[in-house]
Amino acid sequence: MNSYRIEKPFALVIFGASGDLAKLKLFPALYSMVEQKRLPKEYYIVGYARTKIEKEVFQKEFSDSIKNHFKKHPKDLNEKILKDLTSRVSYVSGQYNKLEDFKNLRKYLSKITSNKEITTLAYFSVPPQVFQDIIENLGETKRHENEDLRLILEKPFGEDTESARELFHFVARYFKEENVYLLDHYLGKGAVQSLLHLRHSNRLINMMMKGPEVSNIQITAFEKIGVTTRAGYFDQVGTIKDMVQSHLLQILALITMSIPITENAASLHREKYSILSALKFIESKKNIVLGQYESYIEEKDIPKNSKTETFSAMRLFIDRESWYKTPIYIRTGKKLHEKHTYVVVELKKFAFQPKEEEPNRLIFELQPEERINIRLVNKQGQTSHYQEITTSDTLSCTGDDCLPEHAMLLLDVIRKRRLHFLSFEEIIATWEITDTILAFIEKSKLKPEKYVDFSPGPESQDQLTSIDDFKWFDIH
Ligand SMILES: NC(=O)c1ccc[n+]([C@@H]2O[C@H](COP(=O)([O-])OP(=O)(O)OC[C@H]3O[C@@H](n4cnc5c(N)ncnc54)[C@H](OP(=O)(O)O)[C@@H]3O)[C@@H](O)[C@H]2O)c1
Structure with a gap:
């Protein structure tokens, strides 16, 4: 307790x-x-x-x-x-x-x-x-x-690197950073917090999550709902600013950072920053897919000619010795076939394993289920099939200890615990990579591809993973 x-x-x-x-x-x-x-x-x-x-x-x-x-x-x-x-x-x-x-x-x-x-x-x-x-x-x-x-x-803290910097300089004129709590409510989710605790306490999981062992990482955040009451706001920003810039890049950092020895906020922020500031987007149309659900422009408060993306998928790299060869795929969208947020860490296969054999996977489900499972391949007779070993069937809290994310974070502020808040530097780093991606989209005049409401999203998302001979892993 x-x-x-x-x-x-x-x-x-x-x-x-x-x-x-x-x-x-x-x-x-x-x-x-x-x-x-x-x-x-x-x-x-x-x-x-x-x-x-x-x-x-x-x-x-x-x-x-x-x-x-x-x-x-x-x-x-x-x-x-x-x-x-x-x-x-x-x-x-x-x-x-x-x-x-x-x-x-x-x-x-x-x-x-x-x-x-x-x-x-x-x-x-x-x-x-x-x-x-x-x-x-x-x-x-x-x-x-x-x-x-x-x-x-x-969040949102500013709308690009420059405005975020300006905001932080402005705050610093009146308040010390230690009195400012920058909140991304995803970091209040029990399952997201578990990523940190699981990695901190389990050598087994950590050994699997080392760059040289991992072939690729996939982060998926799908929503079934479209734009709801915040249509006006959403149309100004799109999914890259709304979802990727903070929520999903934070998850990416928690998955790939080195584990700080002490679980204190300064060490954690340093490790996350080290990943976020090393993110790399290779400028090519092959590395990004944008989509818009068909009925989007009929929604209330959305202009008929809106080019805002309601789906985005991207291929990123981390410019660090341990991760530089590992592609990271992120995809997120609205009005899709399911509501599901999960991270898949695919492990490398042995050189002697047949191409068609599935890799081992470590899967963190964050929403709506909160659980972790490790998929191992086992052979029975002539066929290989998955044996799914659920090391912890739930990451969510149970009983009296459960609090909604804003309550968890408010309690943290009252207790002066900064672990699950963001630092100025991390936010600037996430804006820098976001700005690079958005500038490329603008420069290359990339437009969103229409996708059918409640479908799995634009078909071209598969081209992104196929560059490296991988496939999106869909949990059903
Ligand atoms: N709603 C969500 O689910 C959600 C999720 C994540 C983050 N956020 C962030 O949390 C913040 C608040 O969100 P919200 O949805 O509650 O916003 P909101 O309803 O648009 O605004 C909150 C209040 O601020 C005042 N306000 C609105 N527009 C204003 C303007 N242009 N100038 C001055 N005051 C204005 C209004 O109160 P008065 O007119 O009475 O002063 C309004 O009731 C935003 O930064 C939003 O991006 C919201």
Whole structure:
């Protein structure tokens, strides 16, 4: 059991509390933290946004969003906990770019905490264009230089290398990096966190995941849904920025990095950076495939002539001695035949093994199932067939220790654990490779290939793996 209860009081201010992320993820995460008795006796939750509403109206929105979260299993909702939690929630309305409004917020926080100096968490649940205003005004209204004020910024961090750099320089004017938590919610997923723990604790797995042993790595993240409520945002960015730039490159780093001896954040960030900064995209149309599902341009808020990719697949390399010959294939898309995120590490075969014999595979399933399995080839009689050995049938937590990803990460911030957050350098490195790929797409005038809704995606994705004589591995 690793149940951890916070003892010290804190105040959480959610900027953009009127928005989707707050309602869909943060409020239910707070409920689960209270339900699992993780929060201290004294804590304050303050919503902040421009929308002018009364505290009671906000409390109702807060409570309704949690009820909505339980709509399939209403009996699992504990009304007493919800009532107590809701009663601790309050709301301050203000602009993001007005210093006066932040002074008011400060006064309000002092009032509800009886002027005690407690840890304050500022959650940026707003679009990135508002980040700098909030950072500046929080910086300008700090009580003093060493105030315990922690910023939680959720990806996307900028829209390219230059804007990410600018954002980090801007933050650094007001806050030390140790007070800034850069969040990619994929790193809050139990199965993604398990990648690290599995590699740290199992020599067997680690020995299999060495460059010279691995013939190729495949990362697949398929979604069945199309663009939903965030159509406007998605059409501006596409899958490469939305999925690959942070979520999938982070997974790639966790799979291929050297294992840090100590499981501390600085060592982990260093190892991940070492991989991410060595990623290489060889500029050729053969190394990238873009797709767009057929009904995309009929979706609400999507321009009829949109060329945004809803599917992308790419072939990358890691420019390091141990990995330089190992192709890494990444593919992700929307409105595909299945919802599935998994990583396949294919091991090399012996030179004497017949070409048609399947390789050994190490498979990490991250979504919707969370499990790891190792596929070994065994021969019975004249035919060789797979014997699947499931070393751990589930990577997901069970029982009382389960928390949704935003709750896990919020607890980490409160505990000052930075292991599952990103460093400035890692983010810059992922933007650099993303910019290289996007610049190539633009230069070569590559357009997305249409694919049938709910199909496995564009057919040309197979050309990518066939360059090296491999095939995408589909789990069914
Ligand atoms: N929603 C998700 O599932 C999701 C997933 C991953 C990451 N994110 C990231 O999390 C952040 C918040 O997402 P969200 O979906 O909650 O965003 P959102 O609903 O578009 O915005 C949140 C709130 O910010 C304020 N706002 C919106 N546009 C603004 C603008 N142009 N200028 C100033 N204020 C504005 C609005 O509140 P007021 O008008 O009341 O101030 C809005 O309710 C974004 O950075 C997003 O990229 C979201």
